[in-house]
Amino acid sequence: MSPVAGAKDEGVQKSWKKINEERKALKKQRKQEKLLKQLAKVQKEEEASNNAKHSQKSEQNEKKKAANPSTVSIAVPGSILENAQSAELRSYVAGQIARAACIFRVSEVIVFDDIGLATARETKRNFEADDSDDAGGEGTSRTVRSSCLQLARILQYLECPQYLRKFFFPLHKDLKYSGLLNPLDAPHHLRQQNIFRYREGIVTEKLAKEGHCYVNVGLLNDVLVNKALTAGLRVTVKLDQPQENVRKQRGTIVSPDEPRRETGVYWGYTVRIAHSISEIFTKSPYPGGYDLTVGTSDRGSSIHEVPSKFFNYNHLLLVFGGLQGLEAAVANEDKLQVDDPKLLFDHYINVLPKQGSRTIRTEEAILIAMASLQEKFNPQVEDIEGELIKESLPRSEDTGGIIPKPSQTKMERKRKRQEENEKHPLVVKDESITQDVVLQPENGVEMKKPKEKKVKNNPFSSKKEAAVVDFTENGVLGTSAADDDFEIVPVGKADKTSTEASVDDLSRFD
Numbered sequence: 001m002s003p004v005a006g007a008k009d010e011g012v013q014k015s016w017k018k019i020n021e022e023r024k025a026l027k028k029q030r031k032q033e034k035l036l037k038q039l040a041k042v043q044k045e046e047e048a049s050n051n052a053k054h055s056q057k058s059e060q061n062e063k064k065k066a067a068n069p070s071t072v073s074i075a076v077p078g079s080i081l082e083n084a085q086s087a088e089l090r091s092y093v094a095g096q097i098a099r100a101a102c103i104f105r106v107s108e109v110i111v112f113d114d115i116g117l118a119t120a121r122e123t124k125r126n127f128e129a130d131d132s133d134d135a136g137g138e139g140t141s142r143t144v145r146s147s148c149l150q151l152a153r154i155l156q157y158l159e160c161p162q163y164l165r166k167f168f169f170p171l172h173k174d175l176k177y178s179g180l181l182n183p184l185d186a187p188h189h190l191r192q193q194n195i196f197r198y199r200e201g202i203v204t205e206k207l208a209k210e211g212h213c214y215v216n217v218g219l220l221n222d223v224l225v226n227k228a229l230t231a232g233l234r235v236t237v238k239l240d241q242p243q244e245n246v247r248k249q250r251g252t253i254v255s256p257d258e259p260r261r262e263t264g265v266y267w268g269y270t271v272r273i274a275h276s277i278s279e280i281f282t283k284s285p286y287p288g289g290y291d292l293t294v295g296t297s298d299r300g301s302s303i304h305e306v307p308s309k310f311f312n313y314n315h316l317l318l319v320f321g322g323l324q325g326l327e328a329a330v331a332n333e334d335k336l337q338v339d340d341p342k343l344l345f346d347h348y349i350n351v352l353p354k355q356g357s358r359t360i361r362t363e364e365a366i367l368i369a370m371a372s373l374q375e376k377f378n379p380q381v382e383d384i385e386g387e388l389i390k391e392s393l394p395r396s397e398d399t400g401g402i403i404p405k406p407s408q409t410k411m412e413r414k415r416k417r418q419e420e421n422e423k424h425p426l427v428v429k430d431e432s433i434t435q436d437v438v439l440q441p442e443n444g445v446e447m448k449k450p451k452e453k454k455v456k457n458n459p460f461s462s463k464k465e466a467a468v469v470d471f472t473e474n475g476v477l478g479t480s481a482a483d484d485d486f487e488i489v490p491v492g493k494a495d496k497t498s499t500e501a502s503v504d505d506l507s508r509f510d
C-alpha cells in the first residue's frame, strides 16, 4: 500500500518525505539515548575506579598512620655526674640531659655504666642495689652504679607530668634538688585547663564497675576507663570528650606510642639503665634492635663529610662517652672483642671539628650533635604534621615569668594580688621614692604611704659612686647600686634604706 493510498484511507495525508523524517528523528533519538546510556556507564565506571583509588589511598594512609614514627635513642654514661662539684651541680647536669632529650624529641635515654664493676672495685666507686626487674644479669649481682641510678631517676622525674610526680617519686636523696631544675615543658605535661585528647595518668584505688577503673589524669574528676587495672600503674588515656569539662569523663587506655603516632605530638622519653656499653645494644626494646648506630668523639670523622639526609633509619642510636670518651668505656667492658670504638658503630662522628675548647663536655656534646645531625637524619617514618595541635596545646608558661591565665579578669587578678599582699606584704624599693612603698590593702584598696619630696640621685654623682661596691676590682664583677632598683625585701628589713642595705648588708648576695 502506497503512503498516499494509506493516508487516503486514514484520512490523513503523509508524504514519504514526512515518514522518512519521522523515522530519522526516532533513529536520532534512539542513538542519543544510547550515547547517554554509554556516557552514564563510563561515568559510573570512572567513579567506581576513583572510589577504589581513593579507598586504596586512604587505606595506605591508614597503614602509614598505623606505623609508629621512627625513633632516636641516646646513650649517656651515668659517670658524668661523678665529675660535678656538688650535689646541686650533679642534679643540674642531669637536668641538662633531660632538656636536651626533650628538645630533640628523643624517644629513649639509656644511662650506661662506662666504668664497669672491675674498674669500680679497683677505684672503690659507689654501687647501689638495683630494684628494677631487668637489673643485674650475669655477674652484676643486681647492683648498679649510684651515679647511673641518680641520672636515670632524675631523667624519669623530669619526664613525668607534674601532677603525677607525688605518686611515682617519693622523697629520695637523689631528687633533693630536682625541684629546682628547669622544667621540660613537654607537651604531655598538661595543666588542668589544657584541652587535649590524650593524657598521662595513674590508676586509682577508687571502686569502679566491673571491667573498669578510675584514672587520675590531672583533671578535676578521675576518668572511668574500659579496663580493670592495678592501682598505681602509669597509663596513657584517650579521653572521649576532651573538649568539655565533663563531670563524668570516660576514656580508653591506649599504648603510650599512640599520642605521638596519631597526632605527631612528642610524648616524652623512656629511660633504661645499661650495666655496660654492650648492654646498650643487646637490651634494645625494639624487636630488631637499632638499625643505625652512631658513636660520637672528637676522634671521629668530620660531620661535614656526611651528606644531608644520609642517616636512613627506623631506630637510630647515638652514643656519647664520659670524661674519658668512648675509648675508655670500650676498654672497661670485658665482653667486647674490640678495643676500638670505631668498630662498634656504623658511624663514628666528630660533631664539631673546629672546637675552641680542648674538651666538649658530654652534656654540651649532646646539644651540639643533635642540632648538627638534624639535617643528616632521614627517618623511615616521619612524625605526622598536626596543624591543629599547635593551637590546642599550650605554649610555654614555665619560662619568662608569670603569665596570667587568660580566664582571669583584671578584677580577679587585682583581688588575687591583694590576697597575696595580705599574706606577704612587700616593700618595693624604688629609686625615685625616698620612702619604702608598703603594698598593704586597707578596706580593699591598695594604699601607698605619702611620698616625701623626692630627692633624685644623679646617677653620675660621686655620692652615688660611694654606694657602688667596687665594680671592677681585681677584674671581678661586684654589684652596683643600680642593682638595688630590682630589690624586693621582706617588710622586716624595711627600716633600712636602700643605700644602707647595699653598703652594710651583703648577706643578700650570698
Ligand SMILES: C[S@@+](CC[C@H](N)C(=O)[O-])C[C@H]1O[C@@H](n2cnc3c(N)ncnc32)[C@H](O)[C@@H]1O
Binding pocket: 296, 297, 298, 299, 300, 319, 320, 321, 322, 323, 324, 325, 326, 327, 349, 350, 351, 352, 353, 355, 359, 360, 361, 362, 365, 369
Ligand atoms: C669530655 S668528652 C670525652 C673526651 C674525648 N676528647 C672524646 O671526645 O672522646 C665527652 C664526650 O663528649 C662527646 N664529644 C666531645 N667532643 C666531641 C666532638 N668534637 N665530636 C663528637 N662528640 C664529642 C663524646 O661523646 C665524648 O665521649
